[in-house]
Amino acid sequence: MTATGTITPGTAAPRAAVEPRRHTRRRANTGPTVVLLIGALYCVLPALWILVAATKSNAELFSTAPYLPSFHGAFWSNISGVIRYNHGIFLRWALNSVIYAVGGGIASTAIAGAAGYALGKYDFYGSRVIFRVIVAAVLLPQILLAVPQYLLLAKFGLTNTYASVILPQLVSPFAIYLCKIYAEASVPDEIMEAARIDGSSELRIFTSVGSRLMLPALATVLLLQFIGIWNNFLLPFVMLSSNSLYPLTLGLYGMIMPTGGQPNEYSLVVAGVFLSIVPLAALFLSLQRFWRIDLISGGLKA
Amino acid sequence: MAKRRPRLLPVLLVTPALVLLVLFIAAPAGYALYLSLMKVRVSGGLLGTTTTQVFAGAGNYVATFTDPEFWHSLGRMLLVAVIGVPATVILATLFALCLDANRARLTTVTRLAIFLPYAVPGVIASLLWGFLYLPATSPIGGDAINYFGGRTIFFTVANVAVWGVVGFNTVVLYTALRALPRDTCEAAQIDGASEAQIALRIKLPLIAPAIAMISLFSVIGAMQLFNEPTALRPLANAITSTWVPLMRVYSDAFVNNDIYGGAASAFTLLVMTVAATVGVRVLANRFVRRERG
């Protein structure tokens, strides 16, 4: 994993920075546009269906045409129904998801960033071994680790707490890997040397130069960690037994799939799923300026 | 790289990650490995007055290897992978190239739409698609097509998985494309090459490493297939509780109270994943070298 050929901001002059798209010069290229439209439709189809389904009451859900929305006011009663469900537990679940994803996301990004910087910019005793171990750890499936992690936390009485869901997710081998790649690519040795000659301590270099240059990577890693933790189902499933600590995934799963067969008010479930998708989609649609996934592809030339 | 002078800062910076790695990954993995070598014996009385954990040696692993159901589940997972991995890679490449094509329209909107499924948790996505497949609620012909049939189930499951990851992979390839130097494509255009030719002959070889990486991650993801079949299981008689290897691990550990057998199956799968990873890397390197000429 050498630094040659990786993307460094400001050096290789990617096309987007140099030349604006030439949209208006000739008529639009229909082939790619059509392909993209079909692809977009495919990706958005289930979300569209959920929107239509959320407008139906339970009886309508199974008796009306699937692609036709209903305008009998069921949408608002479904939304309010799911929010009022079980004394408002839905909002509690949403809050929990935010706590886990934001808290866990920020903490794990910070830890990954620090480790990535250390592994990428310094060559110390054991650094290569550590990195190889981290890369290998990416292969371990979470199911294997879930029960042992549970038994470990139980020894300290930490199960069924917020910590039990956040702690195991604080270290993400993939995030550390990304940060290391980007640290190598975006923090030039020359700048560090220059700062050293100027008398800065290593800590100063890290806080004022290194971390600032890594910010785009950190933003991206934060996004990936946030989504990963938000979507995580298995870990909270193992660790948590109190309804009031569940994230949305676990809560909705309980509403949707009771083991042992209990009927559901499917229309509430549909509304719940709809509500859980919308905020996340809106969130990263609005944030998509701030993150760049090029660092992932940037690390591949190795 | 910094000279090999002992510095304190990097050690400090890497320590939190290391400690957490040991606590939450290495230790549990080690414990799971230990468990895979043990089993429980009941003794004394009808329901057992004592339950002891005894050394089982390779017993659990032998049980896994000699269980035909394990190999069936492996086969089913491979079948889904054979459908899903190429679909993911081809679709991602296609979408990325189209996004990057000259004068393609609506790229911002479609790019965001394609990325959207990544934000949907796997369990939820499977349920959404479940509704789309069920005859009662399906807007895509669930009445006419049996999406849960013995053969169609593989495409059904693969579809949900592909849907969830194609956006992420598209964006990875797209950003790789955006980083390509402008000159070669321009030169080809001046020479009269069509858009498609530029895409296939010039851009594709240049992003070969990126394609190799997403292939690798797709393979790893396919071997760890779990969320989609689990979530679809209540809807389909075709999906059993051990339909893919990780479901078997889950079933052993969480339903049958056999974490020992579950650990052994999981490590067996892990070794196979490593082997597959190595295999894919070898193939990928060959692909990259060939594209590079």
Added chain:
Amino acid sequence: MARRPGRPAPRTAAAAAATLTAATLALAGCSSSGSSSSASSSGSHQVVHLTITDWDNGMQTVVGTWNKAHPGIQVQLIKPSGTGYTLYNKLITDNRAGTNPDISEIEYQALPEMVANKVIVPLDRYLPGLAAKYSSAALDQVRFQGAIYGVPQNICPMVFFYRQDVFSKLGLKAPATWDQYAADAAAIHKANPKQYLGNFDAADPEWFAGLAQQAGANWWTTSGDKWTVAINDAATQKVAAYWQGLVNKGVISPEPSFSTQWNTDMNKGTMVGWVSAQWAPNQLPTIAPSTAGKWQAAALPAWTAGDQAVGTWGGEAEVVTANSKHPAEAAQFVQWMNSTTQGLNLLIKNVDAFPAATFAQALPALSSPPAFMSDQPDYYALMKTIAQNVRGFQIWGPNASVTFSSYSDAFASALQNHTSFAQALNKVQTTTVNDMQKSGFQVAG
């Protein structure tokens, strides 16, 4: 209640608030409740805090009533994150970690597995007078190796439900025998090829076990310390062959109960019968609300006319866990809830349970039918009669979880691939025996 979760219990914040209030009151003015066994207390009264895991709807009211009347023993309700064997497995894992709640709701068929894994404790020393309140059939469900391991809550005999309106239109009467049921199923399906009299549930092993019980099967028997496993015995094979015939002819739906498709069918009126159990009226309002008042309950069809034996589908006991630090108080609560008039009245009213305690089956609370069966005022009287002829297995196996898991897989495959149910049964048998032997249980033959 019999079936696993419906509405989850209200947030434990409410319970916590109630607990806090009651505890404060208790501490402020020393309570005069002498029933708590605080033998070690001297003068001032220590409040004992207990936790109970229960998935039934309406439990908060039951727990709250106790808490108000017993300031010295405060109980907190916890809704589990998984139910059925997911929950039981969690209890086994948590037992090792020492984090189990004091009390849990456990279905009868899982009790032997709990005992084998040392998760629960015998209650004889805490509740000496318990046995008198139950029939021996009810006690057999909770008694192992001479000790009583739980307090039975309810009994859930299987019952046949059918759409009265559809039957009258076709001139049919509730089938008294299984032959009659087959004929009725064929008639209904012929009149309307989209309509079914019932479904074969490959996803719920206990449903099938209940039918096997009716036919006289005994999946597990014991003699001394030895087990005999006979899941594929003649009686069970008879049941399997019967239903296979119906499925093959296409007159019975292969959809599991509570599945989306089945739900739709119930709603639309294309499913007009349900081989179910006593608790069905508690579930039907959410399954098919528009059909309220159109259903009738009748005794399950019999193999020979006049034979009233019937199996069970569901049913729980409450147990005290080995992790509990206050087993005596926990046992007290459980006894109150499941075997006293006050407790059972609350259960009947809030959880729709049909009590296992013999005296309670005649309680006045049971004199009016559940809301969904308003057209059948004598519903509970019917239940009482049916309950007298309940027949169960001698004992459930120590690894029933494996048996059940194997059943769902084997029968789902059989339905999917149109292979024989008999083969599926054999598979369940071999899987169960192998697992028991692997764990060290002595299995005969």
